[in-house]
Each structure stands twice: as structure tokens, then as C-alpha cells.
Amino acid sequence: MTNFWKHYRFLVLRRFTQVGLMLLYVGGNIWGWNFIQGNLSSSSLFGIVPLSDPYAALQMFAAGAVMTSNLIIGALIITIFYMLVGGRAFCSWVCPVNIITDAANFIRQKAGFNEIQKKQPASRDLRYWILGLSLILSYILGVTAFEFISPISITHRAVIFGLGLGWAAMLVIFLFDLFILKNGWCGHLCPLGGFYSVAGKASLIRVDHIQENCTNCMKCKVVCPESQVLFMINKESIQVLDGECTNCGRCVEVCDDDALNFSIRKLAKERIKNENDK
Amino acid sequence: MVKNRRKFILGTARAAGLVALGGLMWSAYVDEVTANKLILRPPGALKEEDFLSTCIKCGMCVEACPFDTLVLAKPGSNKPLGTPYFEPRKIPCYMCPDIPCVPVCPTGALDEKSVSTDGKLDINKSEMGVAIVDAKNCIAFWGIQCDACYRACPLMDEAIYLEYEKNERTGKHAFLKPIVDSDKCTGCGLCERACVTKDPAIIVLPREIALGKVGDHYIKGWDKEDEKRVKNAHADTTTTRLSEKSAVDNLNDMGGLLDD
Numbered sequence: 462m463t464n465f466w467k468h469y470r471f472l473v474l475r476r477f478t479q480v481g482l483m484l485l486y487v488g489g490n491i492w493g494w495n496f497i498q499g500n501l502s503s504s505s506l507f508g509i510v511p512l513s514d515p516y517a518a519l520q521m522f523a524a525g526a527v528m529t530s531n532l533i534i535g536a537l538i539i540t541i542f543y544m545l546v547g548g549r550a551f552c553s554w555v556c557p558v559n560i561i562t563d564a565a566n567f568i569r570q571k572a573g574f575n576e577i578q579k580k581q582p583a584s585r586d587l588r589y590w591i592l593g594l595s596l597i598l599s600y601i602l603g604v605t606a607f608e609f610i611s612p613i614s615i616t617h618r619a620v621i622f623g624l625g626l627g628w629a630a631m632l633v634i635f636l637f638d639l640f641i642l643k644n645g646w647c648g649h650l651c652p653l654g655g656f657y658s659v660a661g662k663a664s665l666i667r668v669d670h671i672q673e674n675c676t677n678c679m680k681c682k683v684v685c686p687e688s689q690v691l692f693m694i695n696k697e698s699i700q701v702l703d704g705e706c707t708n709c710g711r712c713v714e715v716c717d718d719d720a721l722n723f724s725i726r727k728l729a730k731e732r733i734k735n736e737n738d739k
Numbered sequence: 740m741v742k743n744r745r746k747f748i749l750g751t752a753r754a755a756g757l758v759a760l761g762g763l764m765w766s767a768y769v770d771e772v773t774a775n776k777l778i779l780r781p782p783g784a785l786k787e788e789d790f791l792s793t794c795i796k797c798g799m800c801v802e803a804c805p806f807d808t809l810v811l812a813k814p815g816s817n818k819p820l821g822t823p824y825f826e827p828r829k830i831p832c833y834m835c836p837d838i839p840c841v842p843v844c845p846t847g848a849l850d851e852k853s854v855s856t857d858g859k860l861d862i863n864k865s866e867m868g869v870a871i872v873d874a875k876n877c878i879a880f881w882g883i884q885c886d887a888c889y890r891a892c893p894l895m896d897e898a899i900y901l902e903y904e905k906n907e908r909t910g911k912h913a914f915l916k917p918i919v920d921s922d923k924c925t926g927c928g929l930c931e932r933a934c935v936t937k938d939p940a941i942i943v944l945p946r947e948i949a950l951g952k953v954g955d956h957y958i959k960g961w962d963k964e965d966e967k968r969v970k971n972a973h974a975d976t977t978t979t980r981l982s983e984k985s986a987v988d989n990l991n992d993m994g995g996l997l998d999d
Contacts, residue, residue: 498802504797532846601766606765608795
């Protein structure tokens with residue numbers, strides 16, 4: 462049991478926050494709970510604090526909408542929050558699509574698809590192109606372009622406000638990630654993930670690698686949904702500073718050698734400095 | 740070196756091509772789903788065009804609505820995805836005096852000012868749509884006494900009033916015809932909900948679709964207020980070239996139609 466907890470603690474906690482947050486939203490809609498109301502696009506915390514998706518706000522700006530102070534404050538709060546805890550912490554700790562893509566990835570690994578299809582045929586930079594494209598299209602069409610196709614909002618709204626044909630979007634994402642491209646949606650295409658990669662570049666909470674402890678077992682690289690960020694494994698004792706790291710903690714929990722841990726950005730810098738001084 | 744450069748150029752061109760292809764399909768889709776103008780928005784909604792760019796699709800108005808009138812467009816409902824609307828035949832807007840759906844809007848897509856009088860919320864100012872009567876299928880126009888819509892209207896005798904007219908067929912009865920005053924009608928749809936025919940003979944449509952527009956060419960000469968409407972009118976002068984031929988020649992000229 463303790464072994465299970467050691468190896469899956471962050472996964473369990475992530476599912477807990479993802480499902481728990483959704484439950485609070487559902488309660489907010491159906492039973493009128495005053496904790497958090499709305500959805501991931503925009504919500505109201507305790508009925509007072511506005512929270513807004515900064516990427517949606519950015520698209521609105523590009524579309525030429527008049528921005529209310531409520532919206533700007535909400536978007537700023539969310540941006541600052543994720544700048545602190547790691548931009549893509551949203552992806553692994555909040556986003557409901559993460560559950561779908563993780564499920565696809567789990568089956569992929571169990572069925573051994575990754576051994577058959579070793580080389581990924583698409584660039585992980587596609588998401589930044591799509592991010593740019595969404596803003597251009599928002600400007601041209603005068604509407605928030607990504608919000609009209611976002612499977613994240615579709616999934617989240619499906620849970621809170623009723624399904625409709627929303628299951629089709631979820632199924633497409635699942636099959637895409639399962640058969641076409643490993644980590645296809647979250648790791649290659651999603652512009653919201655791209656946005657948070659950029660926004661969280663300087664975040665405080667980062668995974669730290671201690672090379673002396675590393676036995677080069679590569680378990681971390683196997684579980685990592687963005688394995689390119691772990692380029693330093695068994696090479697250098699540095700932090701994972703790439704914004705594309707989702708702070709999901711999978712690498713930390715699978716590591717049996719205490720070579721990976723969550724840390725605060727500055728403290729790790731000091732540690733390195735201290736070592737250099739010695 | 741040259742090979743690397745080629746690889747880079749090809750890679751960039753490939754990405755640009757993919758983005759162009761994706762962008763084309765993406766914009767075509769978004770253009771299509773936002774083209775549906777037959778949709779009734781919550782009270783205080785901005786003009787449809789502005790509404791689509793401003794609504795963040797959070798559903799706060801839907802959650803605030805005590806009658807479950809408002810719903811968010813789901814995939815498959817053929818409406819702009821995630822935006823709030825209502826279908827009066829199912830559940831009309833009950834015109835809450837405190838309009839709970841409007842102040843909760845975080846982005847101002849539902850504009851409090853447009854439904855306020857002197858800083859106080861006033862639901863009667865909302866313009867969700869306008870009711871239209873299908874006179875051919877309305878039983879009141881047949882001569883059967885109904886007045887269901889008239890009595891359902893929260894602005895009875897203002898937004899819907901009855902016009903009395905002698906029924907010549909029977910010689911002794913009256914038509915009680917419901918007439919909508921589009922200046923007063925808010926488009927709440929209580930009339931559409933109440934209509935007794937199988938499909939409603941009075942329906943609510945978005946105002947931009949249902950209402951005409953006189954333009955600058957006609958004014959009510961007897962109404963001083965109406966002149967303000969055409970204050971900014973400007974005259975277009977067009978010139979038509981007169982025919983130089985005589986009228987008879989002109990009429991007899993078949994343009995070579997009868998020649999072989």
C-alpha cells in the first residue's frame with residue numbers, strides 16, 4: 462500500500478483535484494453551491510472573485526471585443542496563479558481532457574503501441590503555430606476562434622451543462638491519442654497548453670534533477686508526457702525549466718533513486734551555487 | 740550547410756502549409772456555426788455580432804436563470820457552440836424583475852445598461868426578440884375566440900393588444916385579433932408558449948430578422964420626433980441617359996429579334 466502511494470501519489474492527487482473541481486462546478490450549477498460557479502472559461506469564486514481563462518480573454522481581445530475590468534482581473538489572477546505553480550499545471554491538475562488523453566496513453570503503453578511506432582511523425586511546436594493561428598483567425602472572423610472548437614470547453618461544459626454530441630469530441634481525442642499520435646492532443650496540438658507553456662516559463666515550482674542519485678533507469682522518460690523536457694536526465698543536475706513541463710509529478714513518483722523532486726526555482730539555484738562554491 | 744538550410748526551409752514550408760490547411764477548415768467551420776442568426780439570446784445581449792466575440796461561454800447566466808429557460812448550445816444543437824439561448828415554446832423567459840442572468844455576466848456580453856432605466860434594472864426594456872403572428876393559422880383570425888397569447892403577455896394591452904373587427908361571415912360576432920406592438924414586445928415568448936395551435940401561430944424571432952427598416956426615404960411628416968431619424972440622411976442623385984430616338988422608333992426596335 463505504501464508502495465502504491467509512493468508510486469502514484471501525484472496521479473491520485475491530480476485525479477482528485479480534476480474530479481473534485483468538476484464536482485464543485487456541477488454542484489454550483491445543479492445545487493447552487495456558492496464555492497465556484499461557471500466553468501473553466503470563466504468562473505466566480507465564492508460569488509466574488511472573478512476567474513477567467515486568459516487565453517480566451519486574449520482571443521476576445523484579438524476579436525475586438527470590449528474587455529470588462531471583471532474579465533481582465535479574472536484573467537490576471539489565473540495568469541499569476543499559473544506563473545507561480547507552473548503554467549501547465551493547469552493541464553495535468555485541472556483540465557478534464559487530461560483524463561481522456563492519459564487513458565489513451567495508458568492503453569498505448571500497455572498494448573505496446575509505442576514500441577511499434579517509435580518515431581513521432583509530428584512536431585511538438587505545432588501547438589504554437591495553432592496558438593498564433595487562433596489569434597489571427599479571431600481577428601479576421603471577429604469571434605473567439607478556438608473557443609468554438611475547443612474540446613476542453615466542450616468536455617467541461619458536457620459535464621456541467623449536459624452532454625449533447627460532446628461525447629463525439631471526447632472520443633475523437635481519445636482515438637487520436639490512442640492510434641494516431643502519442644500525446645497527440647495535449648503534447649502537440651492544444652493551443653491552450655501552448656499558451657500555458659509560454660505563460661509558465663518562469664514559474665516557481667519546478668522539478669529538480671540530482672544527477673548523482675540517477676541510475677539511468679529511464680522510468681521517468683517513459684512516463685513523461687513531454688519527455689523532451691527531461692533532456693538533462695543523468696547528464697546534469699539542473700531543474701526542469703522548460704515551460705512545456707506540466708508539473709504532473711509522474712517522473713518524481715516513479716523515480717526510485719530520489720533523483721527527481723519538486724523544488725522551488727530559486728532554492729535550487731542556490732544549491733547549485735553552493736556546490737560550485739565548495 | 741546547404742542541405743541543412745534546405746531542410747529548414749522545407750520544414751518551415753511544411754508547417755506553414757499545414758497551418759494554412761488547418762486554418763482554412765477551421766475558419767470555414769467557425770464561419771458556418773456562427774452564421775445561424777435564428778437564435779434568441781438572454782435579456783440585455785449585445786448585437787449578435789458583438790455577442791459572439793464577447794461571450795466567454797461560461798454559463799453563469801444559465802446557472803442564474805431560475806426557470807431553466809436559458810441553455811448553452813451543445814455540440815449537435817446547430818447553434819454557435821457554448822453560447823446561451825432559449826426556445827420559448829419549450830421554456831419562455833418569465834421576465835424576472837431582478838434579471839438574475841444579466842449582472843452575473845463577467846464579460847459584459849449581457850449588458851446591464853441596456854436593461855436599466857435610471858440605474859435600476861428594468862426587464863421591460865429587454866429586446867430578446869419580437870413576436871410575429873401568423874394570421875392564416877391563428878384561430879382568432881378565423882373568428883374563434885382565443886386570446887391565449889394576449890392574456891399570457893406580461894405587457895398585456897401594450898405588447899399584444901386585441902383589435903376588434905366585425906365578423907361578416909356570421910354577421911353578429913367579432914374577431915378579437917391579437918396584434919403585436921414591436922416597440923413594446925420584449926420577445927419573452929410567453930405568448931408562443933401559450934399558443935393553443937399545434938405549432939404556435941405566434942412565434943418569437945430575433946428582431947434583426949423579423950423587423951423591417953424604413954430607411955431614409957420616408958418620414959412621418961406629422962411626427963416631429965420622426966424627423967430626427969433622418970437627420971443624417973443624404974441624397975443620392977442618379978442620372979438616366981435619355982434615348983435620342985423617337986418614341987415610335989424605340990417601340991418598333993426589336994433589337995434584331997425578328998431578323999433571320
